[in-house]
Amino acid sequence: MPSHLSADRPAAQPPGRGSVEALISQTRRLKGDVDAVRRDAQNDGTDGTGPRERWQRALYDLALHQLNDLDEHLAQLRDGPPPAPAAAPVLAARGEAAPGSLLSRVGSAEWNLLTDGASWSGELYEILGVDPAAPALTLDELPSLVLDDDRPGLTSMVTDCLVDAKPIDGEFRVMRPDGAVRTVHMMGEPVLGTDGSTASMWAVLRDVSELRRSQRTVRETSDSLQRHRQQTQTEHRLAVELQEAVLPPWRGSLRLPRRGPQTLDLAAHYLPSATSTLIGGDWYDALELADGDTLLSVGDLTGHGVTVTSGMAMLLGALRGMAMAGTEPGHLMALLNQLLDATVQPALGSAVCCRYRPASRTLVWAQAGHPAPLLFRDGTGRMLNAPDGVLLGATSGAAYGQAEVTLRPGDLILLHTDGLVPGHSGTDALDRLLDLAERFGTARTAQDCVRTVVEEFGAIERQDDACVLIARVTSQDDARA
Structure with missing residues (x-):
């Protein structure tokens, strides 16, 4: 031109x-x-x-x-x-x-x-x-x-x-x-x-x-990404609200049973993952039952998000209802397994459920593919021998064993979900927890013991959420004091 x-x-x-x-x-x-x-x-x-x-x-x-x-x-x-x-x-x-x-x-x-x-x-x-x-x-x-x-x-x-x-x-x-x-x-x-x-x-x-x-492709994918972020934020908010609504509302120490001698000093803590968007299905619970016994449980439904959190809420609600009706821990685990097996969306879960009888200081418990409770006594700790029990939802018609242990005043029971000790699993994680025995022995309350766990493992970046529940057996004199 x-x-x-x-x-x-x-x-x-x-x-x-x-x-x-x-x-x-x-x-x-x-x-x-x-x-x-x-x-x-x-x-x-x-x-x-x-x-x-x-x-x-x-x-x-x-x-x-x-x-x-x-x-x-x-x-x-x-x-x-x-x-x-x-x-x-x-x-x-x-x-x-x-x-x-x-x-x-x-x-x-x-x-x-x-x-x-x-x-x-x-x-x-x-x-x-x-x-x-x-x-x-x-x-x-x-x-x-x-x-x-x-x-x-x-x-x-x-x-x-x-x-x-x-x-x-x-x-x-x-x-x-x-x-x-x-x-x-x-x-x-x-x-x-x-x-x-x-x-x-x-x-x-x-x-x-x-x-x-x-x-146009950039614009459309950018819009899709923005919608995905908004959806993720909404799901995260719903999961957090649901989790907060379901987990026990008490903070600090709790004494149970409320009627009669308060023979259990309780404290618990939820530790979120390093990525706060990963709200999982971990729970802890302590509940006074109709006959004066105390229900203790922790568990974890696999996965993350609002669907898993709502599944955890369903499972925990069923557990509370059946325990309040007098169902023993072993049979209770079998019923929870049937419940997960019958749900529309397949899910796997692990749990440990304990029923504490204050009159005899007997702890009756069962587990479903979950770490066994840890017993700390006289400055040392050990893991309780676990009865048989597979993951919840893993197989139809599974049977769950049941174990008993008699506790003494001053004994401490620690329940936890996987991932409590970041970067460690199996016997390695167990040893790290048992190493806290001496510090637990000098602690005055269950809350002090939970604080020790959080100080030891809470600051370490974790890939998954976890929770810990500690029950300390008190004497009649301690209860009256």
């Missing part, structure tokens, strides 16, 4: 070849860096299907797409117009680039208002899908290629340019003969004649279909 004096400024002088070459080098280095980061993100071990991963992938693709465009346009600026292909004299006369040219997505046009003639570059024919042998369309004919919804916008841009000498900068969609819809970005200016009137209009038209597709 020949140079003209535009309505407001002369044509800019092209930059030197060396400076453009430097920009090309910088652009290609940046492309390599972005591509390397994208490959690292794709190989980070995730499946790439989450909203955040899709959004990141779309942004990387968009960045690389724009850098590729920039690389091509800078190379065009450096190399100048390509030579005309000998095999296509008609297209060469219009200035079309050779096949595979970097100009494949950018075309130009000039419309002469004095002669009503039009001149298009070969690239513009390709972008709009017009037969290169056909005459270039005039400004009046151009809207025939444009989708109906976009015609008023194109007409307004052209009118403002011709009448008010306003620059053109806008987009419209065209329907190619092959049925493909392409988005075209048009930038142009009026060209003034010697008398100051508008003599012609020139424009550069660029196919931005892929760029807009990438931007």
